[in-house]
Amino acid sequence: MPNPRKVCIIGAGNVGSTFAYTLMQSALAREIVLIDLDADRAQGEAMDLNHGLFFAPPVTIRAGGYDEVAEAALIVITAGAKQKPGESRLDLVQRNVAICKGIMGEIISRTSDAIVIMVTNPVDVLTYVAQEISGWPHGRILGSGTVLDSARFRYLLSDHCKVDPRNVHAYIIGEHGDSEVGVWSMTHIAGVPMDSYCTQICRQTCSDEHRAHILETVRDSAYHVIESKGATYYGVSMALARITAAVLRDENSILTVSLRADGHYGLSGVCLSLPAIVNRTGVERVIDTPLAHHEHEALHHSAAVLKDIIGHVTL
Ligand SMILES: NC(=O)c1ccc[n+]([C@@H]2O[C@H](COP(=O)([O-])OP(=O)(O)OC[C@H]3O[C@@H](n4cnc5c(N)ncnc54)[C@H](O)[C@@H]3O)[C@@H](O)[C@H]2O)c1
16 A cells, blocks of 8 residues: 655756755645756755755755655656757657656556656656546546646736735636637636626726737747746746645545546547546546536637647657
């Protein structure tokens, strides 16, 4: 049986080590293990993190090898190549599919009980690849998907309406990437649909131009951050801590993780983000609810983009 508070992070680069830093302060995990092809990097990150233990809740942190995954309740995969400036997430596909296959081989030879969160891009494609390779129930392998994009969307809406982002309910669904879809029809603040909230309560316009600008900003956020500082890691680490909490604490939280569509929204044979209940079993169920016609069309376009890539991947 897995240790319910042991988390293995595969890939100790920007995202993996920042997630470890976020996790060590969250009191969610009792053991954190960093695994990386670059063993020195993993060792160095573990040492650096350990030097902060005096200021953190009790947790052990170490670098290790793949045998560590045998007892892990949660395995988070951040290993791989990252986007270069101007490179789309989908350009990364072949490089990271090969890495993903190698890592999943190591995992499935040692455990069949953990929940796996895929983070490496293109995350939807790699979630699909990992599910296919493992043969595990699909819900046990999920992608971080658009949890981060939904957070970016909520932040921008909260800024527009001058309200706490935690009071904004809004989802980005579909691909974690260029074809992602902002679901305005599900967006509300304190139960008030976005349109009414803007016009009646915060007295801000939310014209089609405003909406398009907000969604464009969400979609291009990663490109802008990468152009400025080379990588994104703080926002995604907090999103990963949120998903980790949902799994380790069995929270039944609704999150837009990347999952295998199985008839939901009329889609199948693809992994992409949809609002779903996440708990200790991974993805328990998808919240399948009617979308506006144009949103439904956009979601199907996003799925088609991903299916096309999956069709070119050699498993
Ligand atoms: N899903 C999201 O929301 C999101 C957000 C940000 C970044 N990412 C993705 O996360 C991934 C990592 O980004 P980063 O900035 O941390 O990159 P990075 O280059 O800083 O770190 C990647 C690490 O993976 C390691 N690695 C490479 N191949 C490996 C293997 N076969 N086994 C074990 N370790 C291996 C490298 O040694 C390196 O330490 C990228 O694919 C990036 O696009 C996803």
